[in-house]
Every structure is written in C-alpha cells, then in structure tokens.
Amino acid sequence: xxxELASGAVTSIGxxxxxxxxxxxxxxxxxxxxxxxxxVSLLRExxxxxxxxxxxxxxxxxxxxxxxxxxxxxxxTSPAASExxxxxxxxxxxxxxxxxxLTRVRSSMEEAKLACDTGVAGVEVVVSTSTEEFSNGKDMAxxxxxxxxxxxxxxxxxxxAIFSTEEGFRDLVDLRDLYRTVDxxxxxxxxxxxxxxxxxxxxxxDLVSTLRGSVSCEIETHFHNDNMCAIANAHAAxxxxxxxxxxxxxxxxxxxxxxxxxxxxxxxxxEDRDYVTSTYKLPQLQALEELVAEHAQISVPFNNxxxxxxxxxxxxxxxxxxxxxxxxxxxxxxxxxxxxTRNVHFASRLTGWNAIKGRAEQLGLAMTDDQIKELTQKIxxxxxxxxxxxxxxxxIIRSYHLELQA
Amino acid sequence: xxxELASGAVTSIGxxxxxxxxxxxxxxxxxxxxxxxxxVSLLRExxxxxxxxxxxxxxxxxxxxxxxxxxxxxxxTSPAASExxxxxxxxxxxxxxxxxxLTRVRSSMEEAKLACDTGVAGVEVVVSTSTEEFSNGKDMAxxxxxxxxxxxxxxxxxxxAIFSTEEGFRDLVDLRDLYRTVDxxxxxxxxxxxxxxxxxxxxxxDLVSTLRGSVSCEIETHFHNDNMCAIANAHAAxxxxxxxxxxxxxxxxxxxxxxxxxxxxxxxxxEDRDYVTSTYKLPQLQALEELVAEHAQISVPFNNxxxxxxxxxxxxxxxxxxxxxxxxxxxxxxxxxxxxTRNVHFASRLTGWNAIKGRAEQLGLAMTDDQIKELTQKIxxxxxxxxxxxxxxxxIIRSYHLELQA
Numbered sequence: 001x002x003x004e005l006a007s008g009a010v011t012s013i014g015x016x017x018x019x020x021x022x023x024x025x026x027x028x029x030x031x032x033x034x035x036x037x038x039x040v041s042l043l044r045e046x047x048x049x050x051x052x053x054x055x056x057x058x059x060x061x062x063x064x065x066x067x068x069x070x071x072x073x074x075x076x077t078s079p080a081a082s083e084x085x086x087x088x089x090x091x092x093x094x095x096x097x098x099x100x101x102l103t104r105v106r107s108s109m110e111e112a113k114l115a116c117d118t119g120v121a122g123v124e125v126v127v128s129t130s131t132e133e134f135s136n137g138k139d140m141a142x143x144x145x146x147x148x149x150x151x152x153x154x155x156x157x158x159x160x161a162i163f164s165t166e167e168g169f170r171d172l173v174d175l176r177d178l179y180r181t182v183d184x185x186x187x188x189x190x191x192x193x194x195x196x197x198x199x200x201x202x203x204x205x206d207l208v209s210t211l212r213g214s215v216s217c218e219i220e221t222h223f224h225n226d227n228m229c230a231i232a233n234a235h236a237a238x239x240x241x242x243x244x245x246x247x248x249x250x251x252x253x254x255x256x257x258x259x260x261x262x263x264x265x266x267x268x269x270x271e272d273r274d275y276v277t278s279t280y281k282l283p284q285l286q287a288l289e290e291l292v293a294e295h296a297q298i299s300v301p302f303n304n305x306x307x308x309x310x311x312x313x314x315x316x317x318x319x320x321x322x323x324x325x326x327x328x329x330x331x332x333x334x335x336x337x338x339x340x341t342r343n344v345h346f347a348s349r350l351t352g353w354n355a356i357k358g359r360a361e362q363l364g365l366a367m368t369d370d371q372i373k374e375l376t377q378k379i380x381x382x383x384x385x386x387x388x389x390x391x392x393x394x395x396i397i398r399s400y401h402l403e404l405q406a
Numbered sequence: 407x408x409x410e411l412a413s414g415a416v417t418s419i420g421x422x423x424x425x426x427x428x429x430x431x432x433x434x435x436x437x438x439x440x441x442x443x444x445x446v447s448l449l450r451e452x453x454x455x456x457x458x459x460x461x462x463x464x465x466x467x468x469x470x471x472x473x474x475x476x477x478x479x480x481x482x483t484s485p486a487a488s489e490x491x492x493x494x495x496x497x498x499x500x501x502x503x504x505x506x507x508l509t510r511v512r513s514s515m516e517e518a519k520l521a522c523d524t525g526v527a528g529v530e531v532v533v534s535t536s537t538e539e540f541s542n543g544k545d546m547a548x549x550x551x552x553x554x555x556x557x558x559x560x561x562x563x564x565x566x567a568i569f570s571t572e573e574g575f576r577d578l579v580d581l582r583d584l585y586r587t588v589d590x591x592x593x594x595x596x597x598x599x600x601x602x603x604x605x606x607x608x609x610x611x612d613l614v615s616t617l618r619g620s621v622s623c624e625i626e627t628h629f630h631n632d633n634m635c636a637i638a639n640a641h642a643a644x645x646x647x648x649x650x651x652x653x654x655x656x657x658x659x660x661x662x663x664x665x666x667x668x669x670x671x672x673x674x675x676x677e678d679r680d681y682v683t684s685t686y687k688l689p690q691l692q693a694l695e696e697l698v699a700e701h702a703q704i705s706v707p708f709n710n711x712x713x714x715x716x717x718x719x720x721x722x723x724x725x726x727x728x729x730x731x732x733x734x735x736x737x738x739x740x741x742x743x744x745x746x747t748r749n750v751h752f753a754s755r756l757t758g759w760n761a762i763k764g765r766a767e768q769l770g771l772a773m774t775d776d777q778i779k780e781l782t783q784k785i786x787x788x789x790x791x792x793x794x795x796x797x798x799x800x801x802i803i804r805s806y807h808l809e810l811q812a
Contacts, residue, residue: 084790198676198738201607201638202645226738227676228669228711232607232638239608255737256709263634270604270633301707303662305634331661332604332632384490 034238035272039280040102040220041066041261042248044077056088058295060095062249065288067097070280071261073244075102079118080111086118093119102162105150107143112150115159122160124191125150144181151185162220164191176214183215189244190215194233197226197255201236212241220244223259225251230259231267249292250300262289266305270332283339306338352376356397363394365401375400440641441678444650445686446508446626447472447667448659450483462494464701466501468655471694473503476686477667479650481508485524486517492524499525508568511556513549518556521565528566530597531556550587557591568626570597582620589621595650596621600639603632603661607642618647626650629665631657636665637673655698656706668695672711676738689745712744758782762803769800771807781806 043059043066054062063074074097079086093101104124105111115123127143147163154161163182165175179190192211194204204221211219221237221244223230234245251260262285269276276282286307293300302308353369353376360367360375367375379396449465449472460468469480480503485492499507510530511517521529533549553569560567569588571581585596598617600610610627617625627643627650629636640651657666668691675682682688692713699706708714759775759782766773766781773781785802 082786082790196738200641202611202642205608225709226711227673228634228637228666229641229673231634235606235635236608251709256711256714260634267633267635298708299705301709302704303631303657303707305632305662308662332602380488384488 034235034268035275036243037238037268038072038244039261039264040073040075040244040246041071041099042075042246042253042258044075044104054295056084056091059088060092062292062295063092063097063099063101064095065284065291066249067099068281069284069288071099073102073122074099075104075124075246076120078104078106078111079114080105086114089115089118089120100160102160104164107147107150109150109153112153116154116157120159122162122188123154124162124164125154126164126166128166140178144178147178147182148185151182151187155186160188161186162189162191163187164193164220166193166195176210179211180214183217187217189218189220191220191222191244191246193222193246194224195222197224197230199223199233200227200229201232204233204236205240208237208240208242218243220246222246224253224255225257225259226255230257231263234259234264235267235271250289250296250298250304252292252296252298260305261285262307263305266333269337273337277337282337285338286340306333306335306340359393360397360401363397365397367401367404371400371404440644440674441681442649443644443674444478445667445670446479446481446650446652447477447505448481448652448654448664450481450510460701462490462497465494466498468698468701469498469503469505469507470501471690471697472655473505474687475690475694477505479508479528480505481510481530481652482526484510484512484517485520486511492520495521495524495526499527506566508566510568510570513553513556515556515559518559522560522563526565528568528594529560530568530570531560532570532572534572546584550584553584553588554591557588557593561592566594567592568595568597569593570599570626572599572601582616585617585621589623593623595624595626597626597628597650597652599628599652600630601628603630603636605629605639606633606635607638610639610642611646614643614646614648624649626652628652630659630661631663631665632661636663637669640665640670641673641677656695656702656704656710658698658702658704666711667691668713669711672739675743679743683743688743691744692746712739712741712746765799766803766807769803771803773807773810777806777810 043063059076066074074092076089076092077085079089089101089103100121101119102122102124103115103118103120104126105115107125107127112123112125125147127147151161151163163179165178182190190211192207199207204223208219208221219237219242221234221242223233223237223246230251234247237245245259245264247259247261247264248257249261251257251263265276265280265282265285269282289300289304289307300307353373356376356379357367357369357372360372375397378400379393382392382396449469465482472480480498482495482498483491485495495507495509506527507525508528508530509521509524509526510532511521513531513533518529518531531553533553557567557569569585571584581598588596596617598613605613610629614625614627625643625648627640627648629639629643629652636657640653643651651665651670653665653667653670654663655667657663657669671682671686671688671691675688695706695710695713706713759779762782762785763773763775763778766778781803784806785799788798788802
C-alpha cells in the first residue's frame, strides 16, 4: 500500500490508478480487465420504473441513441411479457443498429423460440434456482436438464446463448456446478445478479473470482442499487474478472435501480481514460440522459455524476483556488471529456481571492493581488447580508475596478 | 465464501449479513464495528452546493432536525470563513442540542481561538500536507510543530481536538508518522478524507486498516462521491475499523457530494437493523430530506434510497409476485422502518396475475385464480394500447368482477 500511495497519491485515500502493475496478489491474483469491459444497456429496466412505460417509438429512439453512443449490447423486455413487447423486439432488431440486441426468456422452449424468431443476436435464459421456491418449485436436476435443452436450441438458431439466474443460491456448490455445466454446453456468457441490491464490493469480488476460476466463457454482472453500492460493485466485478456490466441510463430500474451508465463511466474513465473516451461518445451522454429522463418523466438528479448541475461546481475558497490553479487537485474527471464545463462559484461568503481573481481575468479586468484581496473582502461582506447572484458579484467586481481607474 | 453463502444467501451475490461470526481473517483480521458507528453530519457541506447558501434561521432549523433525528455530531462552516459564519457557530452552540457541535479551522492559533470562543464541543484542525504545494508550501516538520501547538491549545480550552488532512499524501510513511504524533498528543480523533472522490472500497479498507494499526484514537472518514463509491467506501471504512462517518443530508456537498445520510443508513440497516432503528429516528428521514431539499432548492432524486419515489416500487410480474408473497425476496429494507410504504405497481403490460390478485384482494373482490388470470390478460392487453393509471386498472378489475356477478 505504501508504494501504491507513493506512485500516484493525490488525496489521503484516493489515488490516480496505476495500471502498469498487476494487482496485489492477496486479493485474488487475477489480471483485471478494467480497460476491456463491454456494456449491456437494459432498456427493459427502463420499463420497470413506474413512470417509464415506453411506447415503440420511444424505445426505438432510445435504442438508436444508445447504439450511437457506442453501447455494445441493448437488452429488451422479454417478448413473452406481452404481444407489444414481442413486436418491439422485432422492430428494434430490424433497425440494424451497431449495438447487438438481446432479450431474455424463462428457461422454456416455447419462450426461447419466440425470442429467436424476433431476430435478436442473443437470448438470455433466466432460471430460478432458489430453494426457497418463491418463484419456481423445480429441483436442480430438472433445472439443469431444461436449461441445457433451451441453450442447445438457441445455439442451433445461430443466436448467442446467455445463461442467468434470477434469484438465489443457497450453496455456492450449486452455482459452480450449474455454471460449469452451461459453460461446457457452449454458452457465450454467464450472468450473475445481485437482485436484492445488498451485496458489498468484497462479496462481489469473492463470488466473481470464484466464478472466473470455474468457467471459461464471458461473465456478465447485474447490480441493483438498494444499498447504493452498484457502481462500486461493478468495479469490483471487473477487478475480479467479469467482462460485461449491466447498466441503464440514469440507473433507472426496479426500486431505486441498477448500475447507472453515466456513473459507471465516471468511475471507469478514472481507470482508463483512453479506453473510455475512444470507445464511447461521451459528449452525447447528457443528451442521452435527457432523452430518457423526459420519457420516464423524471428529472436528472442534482448530484448525478458528470451531468448533474453540481457535478463540476466548486464553491469553497480553498477548493476554488486549487481548482483554478490545477483542476486535477479537486477533479478526477475532466468535464471536457464529456462536453460539459466546470463551474467555479465565487459569489458567496465562502469565496476566496483566487476565485475572484479568476473571475476578474475572465471579465478582462486587470488588478493587483492586493486589490483583488480587498475586493474579495467586499464581496464576502456583501454575501453575508444577502445571497449574491453571479451578476451581482460581477457588478461589484466591475464597479470596484472602475473606482480604481478614477 | 461457500459457507458464507450457505449461511444466509438469498441472491446469487448478496446475502443477509451474519454478525455472529468474526470477519474473514484474510481481509485484515480486525473486528468490524458495524453496529457502533457515529455519524457526523456536515452542515458546512450544505453551503458548498451552489444553490445552498443558508441563512442563520435555516441553519438552526436544520441543525435542530438533525439533532432530533439522533445525529451524534454536527459540523459547521469555519468561523474564520466570514463574520456571519462565526455568529452562526455561536448561535447554534447556544441552542443546547443533543448533537455535539463541531467546526473546523486551518492549523493556526488565531483560527483555533476564534473557533473555541464560539462554544463548540470540538474543533477539527485541517492541515495541508501535499508536497505538490497547491495550497500550502510548508514542509512536514513545520506542519507537525504548528499542529501540535494548535492541538495543545484546543485541549487546554477543554474542547475535543480532531486532526485532519485536507489534501494528499505522497507517502504513507508521512501519514502514519503524522497521525501517530497527533494521536500521542491526545487528539480525540483523526480524520482521513478522499477529497477527490476517486478511492475504491479496497483502497479505503487498506488505508483505514493501516491507520487503525497506527493510532489508538477514534477514526473519522470523509468520502466524496465523484465515482459514486461514497456509500461503499463508508462501509469499507467501518469494516476496517473507522468509528465515525461524515455524511450530509441527501449527500449535498462540493461537486456531486459526499456520503448521503439516508443512503448510508439504508446500507447500515441491512448490517444491523436493531442498532440503526434504536439509534436514529428513521421515520423522520423523509421530512429531514425535504427540509434540506427545499432550502437548497433541489429535488429529492427519483432514485434516492428509501425516500425516492421509485425506492419501494415493484412493477415486473415475476418480482411483484415474490414481493407480495414474501417482501424479503426483493427488498432488503423494510419500508415501515422508515415510515414509508411499499408500492407494487400492477397497471402495466409487465404485470403478473399475482399482482392483480393482490390488488383485487385489497379492493375486497373475491375471484378464483382462473378468473384472475383471465382478468390479468385483459389488463395486459389494455396496457399494450395505452398507459394505464392505477384508477384505470382498478376500473377494469371492478367491471370484470361485476360481470362475473351478472
């Protein structure tokens, strides 16, 4: 840890990652592929939001925007959910998008056929394995037999088969055996889900590491955000050897959602800026989020990573000073990578003279440091008596500068 | 991991924690105190939000609500920031709240005196130690000498001294040496901050574990949320031996904020429901968040844990069925603990017959399962053609039931 901190620490805990080294062997020894992940965007989770029941036209608009953005996979609601869902699958497959289109079905031949007929590139087969039998009373041998038949059928149609479990495992032995079996049967990918949103990053790392040691296929992970760990969990999964991360725009999904696309990219750009900026059209993120927010009838949260109005705002004097001198002191992400701008807020009692100096320079007004310091004191005193707008502060700066000329 | 999963797994990754066992020795061996943490609520971070410049009256209202909620510490803006900030400190100290009032100063005798004079219970001394010298050009020996004088002065005034570093460390050796020195000098607490919001839970666990092995005093941690890991990081810090977590209501703070109070409690109630429900007045959370949101001129995010409108919503058929049968299948938190209610959404094409059955029962309409299934098909077909409100769905259920009677 000492040498890690020495290599690039800029804060007492965090550091800019150094991927020239392999990870610490004590945490698994696997080589992380933090710069080779693929993103699955779940349009189907969008429908889960109470307000987010989207019509075909909206789905097409969003799918097209996701594809343009560079998302590798788009997963749609099961064609077995309703006749309209089936038609939507067909319509979106026919668009010929760059993104591969996926859908999901229960482990049934009938549903698998329905899915393959829509023209999707991949079908996820979801089985219920919980011995608590909330949703499915079959035992493990039956589950395995049916799943293998369905997988063989999907493969025979020239479609990628993805194997997934909806609920729980009472015993990791069951998990490994089942996943090994479908891996040997030639699935493209297995998928594990934290459906409850209760897993911690360490639990995720342990489980995905174990799975990574058991199967040779790709590993997709799905994290609900009930305990607000969905981003940290996605990162931990990649460190442990996962290859695909399920996301949705703004994290929209059942309850308080899943790994949010923008937040996930904000996390990953810190790991490998070159990979993230060259793979995804980041300046389109804001428009993509606004498109989805509009149709889901929600607002982009004030604190949304990157695009929330406060994401790149700076207010306190000590922070503003450092940000103006060297943005990397207080920003791990360059807002320009996402086509958004930094906002150093200076019209408050917490302002510092460096922020005022920066603003005066933006306004083209030259003053000495001593003059700026006196001006700053004036602004802080004013801000104590009432809330100042940027226009107010600019007026004070301009009038002070004018007095100096007189 | 196999035995861990076996002990209480309910999802393929997550599990309900079992604190009857000590943690896995491979991750540090320290005994986590996941049920003995203290919360520091940073009113000062509220001021950092561009729109959140609060007047004295508002600060008093929020501080009182935080104290009533059960928050152990409230930290205010430095009295050195402006004359009004100083007066606010005095005014809030005079309220005699249950919460201990803290403030923070730079490592200067003048500022420490100013802070102690306001009547606060504790003063945090923040030093800049970055060798990049963005904000402070002093070398480590000078930093240490001044800090020790300031700490001695604060203690002489009968006030708790908290030692903190604002920025970075180039080398963990510096960190340990400095923190050990102030620990021996008798500080109540040391504090480490991820000011950039770039740390991952594993990095946090490593650093806090190291610190835990170096000092005997309390350890406070502060996490910014730029990479959306602030909750996972707070949890990892507690697992590694931290004692105090900095939070703010709704996570309001510089850029996209810090560990949010509600989200943190949502994470911790899963660890130890008895401790969290007996220590904090959770049913007051929603009112507290609304109070702060109103004054900061923001909206509670749609996906905010616990209080966001989608937090306890369920829509998909398979989910709704399980939620109705046994809420713990898809909910790790009981909404009743926070005084909010569950919302199983059934008026959509994704609805399942169990959700419709549940709704019919709520409406007091008895039908056989076959009748409910036919009714469900009607509702799904209707939902395909247009978006149904709850009232619409209720009408369909009632009219179908009426037809049956005829």
